[in-house]
Amino acid sequence: MASEDEHAFDMLMTRAGVAVDPARREGLLAAYRDLLAATTLLYAPGLGEAEPAMVFRPDPLGGV
Amino acid sequence: MTATAAAKAALARINAADYLLDAFITVTPARAMAEARAVEAGFVSGPLAGVPYALKDIFDSEGVRTTCHSRLREDHVPATDCHVAERLRLAGALLVGKTGTHEFAIGGPSFDLPFPPPRNPWDREHVPGGSSSGSAAAVAAGMVRFAIGSDTGGSIRHPAAYCGVAGLKPSYGRVSRRGAFPLSFSMDHVGPLGWRMRDVAEALAVIAGHDPLDPGSADLPVGDYLRDLEAGVAGLRVGVPRGWFAGAKGADPEALAAIDRSIALLREAGATVNDVTLPDFARFAAAGRVILAAEAFAVHARELRARPGDYGAIAFQRLALGATVTGADYVQAQRLRRELTAAVDDALARFDVLLTANVLIPAPRFDARPDAMAAGAPVQMIQFNLTGHPALAVPICLHSAGMPLGVQLAGRAFDEATLLRVGRTLEGLSGWEAMPHPRPR
Numbered sequence: 237m238a239s240e241d242e243h244a245f246d247m248l249m250t251r252a253g254v255a256v257d258p259a260r261r262e263g264l265l266a267a268y269r270d271l272l273a274a275t276t277l278l279y280a281p282g283l284g285e286a287e288p289a290m291v292f293r294p295d296p297l298g299g300v
Numbered sequence: 301m302t303a304t305a306a307a308k309a310a311l312a313r314i315n316a317a318d319y320l321l322d323a324f325i326t327v328t329p330a331r332a333m334a335e336a337r338a339v340e341a342g343f344v345s346g347p348l349a350g351v352p353y354a355l356k357d358i359f360d361s362e363g364v365r366t367t368c369h370s371r372l373r374e375d376h377v378p379a380t381d382c383h384v385a386e387r388l389r390l391a392g393a394l395l396v397g398k399t400g401t402h403e404f405a406i407g408g409p410s411f412d413l414p415f416p417p418p419r420n421p422w423d424r425e426h427v428p429g430g431s432s433s434g435s436a437a438a439v440a441a442g443m444v445r446f447a448i449g450s451d452t453g454g455s456i457r458h459p460a461a462y463c464g465v466a467g468l469k470p471s472y473g474r475v476s477r478r479g480a481f482p483l484s485f486s487m488d489h490v491g492p493l494g495w496r497m498r499d500v501a502e503a504l505a506v507i508a509g510h511d512p513l514d515p516g517s518a519d520l521p522v523g524d525y526l527r528d529l530e531a532g533v534a535g536l537r538v539g540v541p542r543g544w545f546a547g548a549k550g551a552d553p554e555a556l557a558a559i560d561r562s563i564a565l566l567r568e569a570g571a572t573v574n575d576v577t578l579p580d581f582a583r584f585a586a587a588g589r590v591i592l593a594a595e596a597f598a599v600h601a602r603e604l605r606a607r608p609g610d611y612g613a614i615a616f617q618r619l620a621l622g623a624t625v626t627g628a629d630y631v632q633a634q635r636l637r638r639e640l641t642a643a644v645d646d647a648l649a650r651f652d653v654l655l656t657a658n659v660l661i662p663a664p665r666f667d668a669r670p671d672a673m674a675a676g677a678p679v680q681m682i683q684f685n686l687t688g689h690p691a692l693a694v695p696i697c698l699h700s701a702g703m704p705l706g707v708q709l710a711g712r713a714f715d716e717a718t719l720l721r722v723g724r725t726l727e728g729l730s731g732w733e734a735m736p737h738p739r740p741r
Contacts, residue, residue: 245624252597252623253605264617267674268624271593274675275625277586278632 241269303336303350303394310352310396313443320424320740322416323437325357327397328364335394348506349392354438354447357398358405360479361385368481369401371414371610372603382479383514384448384490384507391506396444399434405450405483406431406596406673407615409666417666420463422703422738426663429462430672431455432493436463439493442737446494446503452483453592454658454681456491457708458672460693462663464704464735466500466723467493469681471713472688473518475504476511484595485516487588487685496733497694497724501525504716523717533725534570536718538563539651544581550670550678551660558696558705559657565729566655566722576647576654584640584683585675590625590633591686597622618673641687648689648712653722656680658708662699681708690716694723696730 238246245268249256256264301309311329318324332352338344355361358368360378362385367373385395400418402408408430409417418433420426421441428437432449436459439447449456451469460467468491475490482488492503505526510519540563545551563573597604600619608616647654660678664670672679684691690713695706707726711719727733 248624249620252601252620254601254620254623255605255608256620257609260613260616263613264620267617267621270674271589271621271624274582274586274589275629277583278590278629278636280583 241272301350303339303392304333306350307332307336307352307394307396310444314397317441317443317740321419321421321437321441323399323418323434323441323443324354324397325367325369325400325415325434326365328395331364332394332396335389339392344390344392346391346506347502348388350394351392352394352396352444353388353503354397354399354435354444355385355395356401356432356435356447356449358401358450358481359385359448361395361398364398366398367415368404369408369413369415370403370615372607374414378479380479383476383511385479387507393506399438399447401433402431403612403615404481404600404619405452405455406618407612409433410612410614412612420663421740422464422663424740425665426703427462427666427669429459429663432459435493436460436465436467439463439465439495440738441740442495446492446499448507449491449493450480450483451489451491451685452487453588453685454679456493457658457681457691457693458679460493461659461695461706462704464695464706465493465495466497466695466727467491467693468500468504468716468719469684469691470504470508470716471518471690473516474690474714474716475507476514476517478511478514482599484592486595487592489685497720497727498529501529501720518714520714523714525717525720528717528721529724531721532569533566533722536571536652536722537650538566538571538573539576539647539654540573541578541654541656542575543577544680545657545660548657548660548678548680549676552662552699554699555657555660555662555705559655559707562655562696562707562726562730565726569725569729573655576651578647579640579643581680581683582675583636584686587633587636587640588682588686589673590629591637593622594625594630597625637686644687644689652711652718654710656708656710658693658706662701662703662705684710689713690719692719692723694726695732696726697732
């Protein structure tokens with residue numbers, strides 16, 4: 237039976253429109269789990285909570 | 301030596317050794333000789349007049365195929381040169397060939413591609429590191445004095461460390477990326493690898509500078525990278541983020557000993573060296589990997605959908621992975637990036653340079669290599685792609701198994717001159733400057 241993260245992986249690949257050859261699936265799934273574990277560090281309390289990033293700031297026309 | 305003699309000598313060295321190393325995908329004798337004749341005729345003069353060099357095969361070269369080491373671009377022949385090749389041509393340098401890489405600078409070393417992977421000149425059974433594998437191998441083997449590479453997560457410094465050459469990832473925006481096939485827009489850097497620190501400094505002096513056609517290019521003055529190269533380190537302050545590497549899983553004791561030896565050498569030469577605390581390396585790596593994966597998928601999404609089977613297995617795995625990154629992950633990684641960059645800036649307000657590990661093991665054999673892109677991999681270079689600070693691989697000594705070991709230096713944004721100065725000092729004090737080129741075995 238497929239695990240929860242396998243379902244998520246398959247859904248994400250389907251949504252992206254990328255067909256994964258069965259011979260390549262196991263390696264990509266392992267890489268996905270590895271990255272997923274690292275991603276939790278992005279949401280650690282106290283990190284990046286208040287700081288906005290990549291804020292869009294248009295320049296005024298004509299350099300006014 | 302005349303320019304044509306220099307070109308012929310480099311081509312002869314490539315002919316004599318590359319059948320063992322596969323450093324080159326395409327050798328360019330016609331172009332090298334034409335550029336040499338232009339130098340001798342006086343049409344071109346410059347600081348690198350008559351110096352042969354090699355170009356990683358993700359950089360466009362006019363009339364010469366640029367494959368990205370991939371089946372997808374096997375027959376791609378650009379109409380124009382990339383920006384760095386333009387600058388090098390005007391400086392009198394001679395392009396002798398295009399070097400092997402990991403597929404699209406991310407997937408390798410691989411044996412399922414149209415071209416074989418480059419091999420390490422110190423021992424052909426060992427990987428040369430990547431992705432600028434052929435550039436490092438060509439320099440280490442003495443085929444060329446310097447070569448151009450790209451670095452998105454360590455791709456200049458990793459092969460430089462494994463092959464025992466100097467490799468510089470300049471500050472983000474210091475060198476134009478125009479005409480280089482992108483991997484990750486906000487993490488890609490272009491820089492030189494050289495046999496000696498001076499070779500790196502001379503190449504950087506030519507390729508650094510503003511290019512309005514690269515949106516990431518910085519419009520800032522270019523430093524003088526040669527003036528203080530021999531000035532030593534007396535009075536400089538060196539910070540050591542020991543927490544990044546001291547307890548790292550799988551670190552080779554000799555690799556850690558090379559760091560300690562470098563610290564001792566700098567102290568003896570008059571530098572002040574102190575430990576510095578920075579956020580965990582794992583946080584830098586997590587943010588860097590998420591951003592790289594998402595941006596690389598954005599570059600490759602169309603081809604991954606249309607021609608997945610034309611990618612090698614490793615490139616497909618690493619590029620398709622980006623489809624799993626959510627928008628929230630990417631934004632959160634960018635927010636964390638700002639905090640981590642500020643932390644490094646704070647440290648560099650107190651220190652002139654940071655000294656840390658680059659690779660934590662010597663170059664492994666092809667049949668025993670760890671996944672360099674996985675969490676906990678024995679490589680620690682992506683943090684400076686994330687923050688944009690310049691970083692330099694400095695060879696120090698040989699491991700008891702005969703493969704090179706070294707350290708990584710990082711500095712303030714756009715202060716490559718201080719990095720090269722410290723690197724040159726270590727090159728001399730460690731005795732590496734007397735190291736002969738390896739004979740491929």
